[in-house]
Amino acid sequence: MKYDIVKNSQGWVYSETVKKHFFHPKNFIRGDSPRWKFNGYGESGSAACGDVMRNWIFVDKRSQKINRFGWKTYGCASAIASTSILSEMLLENGGMKINDALKITPTDILDRLGDLPIKKVHCSVLGDRALKNAIADYFKFSSEKMVGK
């Protein structure tokens, strides 16, 4: 099974990629919200379920590309790693177009992460949902909502 528990020599349950992003997460926001200008905000999950993710995007109106992406996640190692890797996917090559970003599926995140214990797969669903909420927020309020410094 592709996403079953990783059996490596160190016995760590997560792949090296997950481990890397968990211990050295990229693009997370320090403090309550970004210090940069954003035009979309979304969240998903609940503390009672053990995972909460919040994310902020700045979409460049002319290119329709996500120029900036920041996140905060409460959750286990795979929740943190999957959000971090999502940020990497969005921001590489000068930012992803929002039309492409909307097409991101949990499987895309999983493919990028390498193996993930099967019971942990729901965690990565969190990332794409929170992102979709942020993009919806951008579509809804893109004209009037320009906040931040």
Place this chain on the structure above:
Amino acid sequence: MFNIYLDFASTTSVDPQVVKAMAPYWTDIFGNPSNLYEIGRQAFSALEKSRDSIAKNLNCLSEEIIFTSGGTESCNLALQGLARNFPQGHIIISAIEHHAVLNSANYLKRQGFDLTIVKPEKNGIIDPQKIKDAICDKTFLISVMWVNNEIGTIQPIKKISRMLERINQQRIARAQKKIYFHTDACQAGLYIKIDFKKITADLLSLNGSKIYGPKGAGILFVRQKTPLAPLFFGGDQELGLRPGTQPVALYVGLAKAIELVENLREKENKRLAKLQNYLMKKLRQKFPNIILNGDEKKRIAANVNISVPAVEGEALSLMLDEEAVMVATGSACASSDLKPSHVLTALGISDELAHSSIRITMGRSTTKKDLDYFLISLEKVYKKLKQISAITEFL
């Protein structure tokens, strides 16, 4: 390899004296204790000496000791073994039992038995009155653990057993059937003197791997006249209640481990209590918003279970692992069923706080220096995870 192990409730190392005691029984005296020739007789003698030694230390009869493969088997044999001699009836357990008891009871419920699960008070202690209130004419078995494995709370086993003794006297006078009492003492053995004559439990489970003995060795104490049936069939070893060739080396080790526990208990309890006080004091200084799960006083000296708001337990324990510190968590993310700890939720703790819990359990090799290192590591990883966390505060 440098590491700080703070998960002694999960399992202990095997004491070197136990390893030494077991040594001759792997290759030299390897005989089957059921055989009549010399190495068989030698093995039999070692097995029965071990049984006698345990019986002496726990103040029971040698015939009352059934050797098993560990705590899980002992609990299964106690509950299911007893239920096999009852066509139907009512069982009472506490909501904070180990899965060995909880899932055995749930299985019996599916088989047609009635089951009442008694919730603990907020401090993680079972109120004996609530057990009493749950008793009905059909009740034939009550199972309450002595010490909880997650939060370390000590249950009023003596009170419950005295209460049951009175109830049973009344029942017998009314020509009703006796209620049998099982206590899972796997987490209690190290810290509480078990005297089988003083507590009137009919069944009591112990586990070698929690008391510096070998894994794969446990005991079920079966008071005489307790109607128990075996769970599987074979020869007549262990009074036919637990068939199969006895692993003599393991039981020799178990007897040695129990002997050592009896010698060390008082001193260790005092030493651990000091460490526990120190750890709690420092934790509260460094993390003013942490919550101690379970009663502060009525708990074993080795256990500290805390919820650290805003960070998740699995992430916390994995980051601590990277710092070479090993602790347990009650978070769902670390469990196979993705549900938060049933013990913590039974206390009425929110799922959020259950997800954020870590359990620190100290042992014979734990020093103050270990705790200082743990505190520094915890501060470091807490800061890191707090920075990432999407929850700024919740309670």
